[in-house]
Amino acid sequence: MNTDITLYGSLVVLRSLFTAEIRSNQYKNWLIDPRVTRYMSSGQARPTDEEMFAYEKSGLLLGIFRKNSYDCRGTTDLWMGNVRLHQINTTQRVAELGIMIGDKARWGQGYATDACTVMLGYAFGSMNLNRVGIGVVELNKAGLALWTKLGFKEEGRLREAFWVDGLPRDVIRMGLLQREWFDAHRGSGTSKTG
Numbered sequence: 001m002n003t004d005i006t007l008y009g010s011l012v013v014l015r016s017l018f019t020a021e022i023r024s025n026q027y028k029n030w031l032i033d034p035r036v037t038r039y040m041s042s043g044q045a046r047p048t049d050e051e052m053f054a055y056e057k058s059g060l061l062l063g064i065f066r067k068n069s070y071d072c073r074g075t076t077d078l079w080m081g082n083v084r085l086h087q088i089n090t091t092q093r094v095a096e097l098g099i100m101i102g103d104k105a106r107w108g109q110g111y112a113t114d115a116c117t118v119m120l121g122y123a124f125g126s127m128n129l130n131r132v133g134i135g136v137v138e139l140n141k142a143g144l145a146l147w148t149k150l151g152f153k154e155e156g157r158l159r160e161a162f163w164v165d166g167l168p169r170d171v172i173r174m175g176l177l178q179r180e181w182f183d184a185h186r187g188s189g190t191s192k193t194g
């Protein structure tokens with residue numbers, strides 16, 4: 001999806017990535033870090049540039065940058081991860097959401113909550129989607145806490161859909177509806193440019 005978007009949260013700025021960032025070692029190193037990718041379906045093989053560009057084009061991928069140091073020239077030292085809408089169907093008004101805070105030093109500081117809040121505001125507001133879905137491995141306590149806190153509701157389980165340390169684990173399917181989001185966030189909003 002070719003876009004040029006910048007969105008502002010309280011802690012983070014989300015923006016489209018530059019070509020150099022998409023193919024950067026910083027990004028690829030996150031994708032081969034076993035702790036970061038433990039519950040991600042991408043696996044841990046180092047992706048090629050072509051795979052990185054194909055991934056970027058297959059959804060709405062935005063980099064997560066720490067807000068108080070955000071530099072519009074695009075320096076990457078405070079880039080901590082990405083958030084992505086994919087399987088976007090504007091006829092059915094649905095999409096799937098994913099997030100990765102690749103910089104583990106930033107975990108547990110509210111950045112994912114803020115980044116997803118901004119992305120969901122854009123998805124339900126500007127994009128007028130009716131439903132956003134996610135899948136989370138049952139062992140991913142941080143992921144489960146994040147989605148539950150954001151208002152996602154469990155809708156079902158894909159039994160033994162994901163292997164962790166040689167054992168099959170369930171993937172919990174969760175969803176959030178536009179009216180649920182606006183009921184919870186009436187009066188709040190995100191700003192955008194681009």
Ligand SMILES: CC(C)(COP(=O)(O)OP(=O)(O)OC[C@H]1O[C@@H](n2cnc3c(N)ncnc32)[C@H](O)[C@@H]1OP(=O)(O)O)[C@@H](O)C(=O)NCCC(=O)NCCS
Pocket residue numbers: 035036037039040081099100101102106107108109110111112113114135136137140141142143145146149
């Ligand atoms: C899951 C992930 C995005 C969370 O990012 P984060 O910036 O640490 O999340 P936040 O700081 O916004 O915390 C969100 C909630 O999760 C909770 N949480 C964070 N880490 C946790 C952990 N290890 N165990 C239990 N809860 C945890 C937080 O306490 C918070 O809930 P609270 O405010 O009610 O206390 C991050 O760990 C990550 O990128 N992991 C690797 C990729 C991944 O698993 N992506 C999700 C796939 S579903």
